[in-house]
Amino acid sequence: MLSFITLLSLVGSGLAVRPFLGSADTGIELALGSTANDSLPDLKNIVGLPDFEWVAERYLNATRWSFFxxxxxxxxxxxNNLESYGRLRFRPRVLTDITRVEASLNTTLFGHTFSAPFFMSPFGRAEFSHPDAELNLVRGAAEENILYIASMHASKTLDEISAAKAPGQVTGHQFYNEGTDADTLAYFKQVEAAGGKAIFFTVDSAGDGNRHRAARWNVTSVDSGYTYATWDYYKHLGNLTSLPIIPKGIQTVEDAKLAVAAGAPGIFISNHGGRQLDFVPSALEVALEIYEEAPEIFQQIEVYADGGVRYGSDVLKLMALGVKAVGAARPLAFANLYGVEGIKKALQLVKHEIAIDAANMGLGDVHQINASYIKLNNPTWNGWYS
Ligand SMILES: Cc1cc2nc3c(=O)[nH]c(=O)nc-3n(C[C@H](O)[C@H](O)[C@H](O)COP(=O)(O)O)c2cc1C
Incomplete structure (x- = not known):
């Protein structure tokens, strides 16, 4: 029989907050821990996206670090964005020909072909990690042929970003409804003139994000206040531009269906990197909900997703459910400490990880991945903090 003390300690440990592993311990402390806080480790010693975050936490001042x-x-x-990937298991197949997997990474998004099913999500204030800010992002994206989505709240102007583009480079541009129709029209025209080929309309930020960590350093949302936006407004935006307008921040199957009904050519599953509303599902959980309740949506329109993506395997898990391309923001914000070379390295690392992980799953073509490659009824899947 359990003694009262044992029982008490069991209850206590159950109630204790389980420590959060922001990133797994893969030995970076042992390898680079002696680096002075005011210097960057050699880029060649960075082996994965989580390493950039480790570097940034030590290198950036509290204000900048906290903002990102x-x-x-x-x-x-x-x-939960980070942890939900860890709850889903693969079902790898063996003895298949995977020798052409790298060549299969090319991905067509809104009619334009990029080198991978991975893109750079929009984030503001890139100057917090490098004085050249978004210029590095757009240049790195060009060199690696990856889609870059510029934030409407970029540190550099749209003209500056546009001038840094490679000839013919296709970019996406994020949009917040903050002004009048005339302001919106002017922004869309500017995007079109800059060669932008898609608008990503952020729909997950109707109110301010309640950001305690950032509030301590007075760097909360750059998009503040309450925002008017409805599905009718979304449809109205189509009168102001011929570019595809993709709602960014879809978090339920109901809204995914409404997007299809409203004629959206794509949806972007996102919870803004967990920066807007606490206790919302991760992209993986939303993708699963759509997969279970309206799987046809993945065929009808292009589905994008982001949030907590740090490994090639995270990308593959979302793709297994039908997501076409997967993005990340913070890892690129941190890679930008190294400028264009850091961005390129981050993109190369992700591409390589997608390819080798797909190979180890028995996929000769990464786009052939489907839900048979993941274990949907895994008992560890349910629950947030299991
Ligand atoms: C510092 C920062 C600034 C962001 N700014 C924007 C923005 O201006 N517009 C937007 O739609 N999303 C913005 N986001 C959300 C990202 O586009 C993306 O959805 C999210 O960060 C993905 O999660 P990850 O950072 O874990 O990869 C921002 C995210 C971060 C971290």
């Missing part, structure tokens, strides 16, 4: 790192409320959405 913050989540909403107690940051449970932020943590």
């Amino acid at each position: 790192r913050t989540g909403a409320g107690g940051e449970w959405s932020y943590r």
Whole structure:
């Protein structure tokens, strides 16, 4: 029989907050821990996206670090974004011909072909990690032929970003409804003139993000206040541009269906990196909900997703459910400490990881991945913090 003390300690440990592993321990402390806080480790010693975050936490000042790192409320959405990938298992196949997997990475998004099913999600204030800010992002994207989506709240102007583009480079541009129709029209025209080929309309930020970590340093949302936006407004935006307008921040199957009904050519599953509303599902959980309740949506329109993506395997898990391309923001914000070379390295690392992980799953063509490659009824899947 359990003694009262044993029982008490069991209850206690159950109630204790389980420590959060922001990133797994893969030995970076042992390898680079002696690096002085005011210097960057050699880029050649960076082996994966989580390494850039490790570097940034030591190198950036508290204000800048907190702006990039913050989540909403107690940051449970932020943590769940990272942790939900760990709850889903692969079902790898063996003895298949995978020798052409690298060549299969090319991905067509809104009619334009990029080198991988991976893109750079929009984030503001890139100057917090490098004085050349978004210029590095757009140049790195060009060199690696990856889609870059520029934030409407970029540190550099749209003209500056546009001038840094390679000839013919296709970019996406994020949009917040902040002004009048005339302002919106002017922004869309500017995007079109800059060679932008898609608008990503952020729909997950109707109110301010409740960001405690950022509030301590006075660097909360750059898009503040309450925003008017409805599905009718979304349809109205189509009168102001001929570019595809993709709602960014879809978090339920109901809204995915409404997007299809509203004529959206694509949807972007996202919870803004856990920065807007705490206790919302991760992209993986939303993709699963759509897969279970309206799987046809993945065929009808292009589905994008982001949030907590740090490994090639995260990308593959989302793709297994039908997601066409997967993005990340913070890892690129941190890679930008190294300028264009850092961005290129980050993109190369992700591409390589997608290819080798796909190979180890028995996929000769990464786009052949489907739900048979993941274990949907895994008992560890349910629950947030299991
Ligand atoms: C510092 C920062 C700034 C961001 N700014 C924007 C923005 O201006 N517009 C937007 O739609 N999303 C913005 N986001 C959300 C990202 O586009 C993306 O959805 C999210 O960060 C992905 O999660 P990850 O950072 O874990 O990869 C921002 C995210 C971060 C971290």
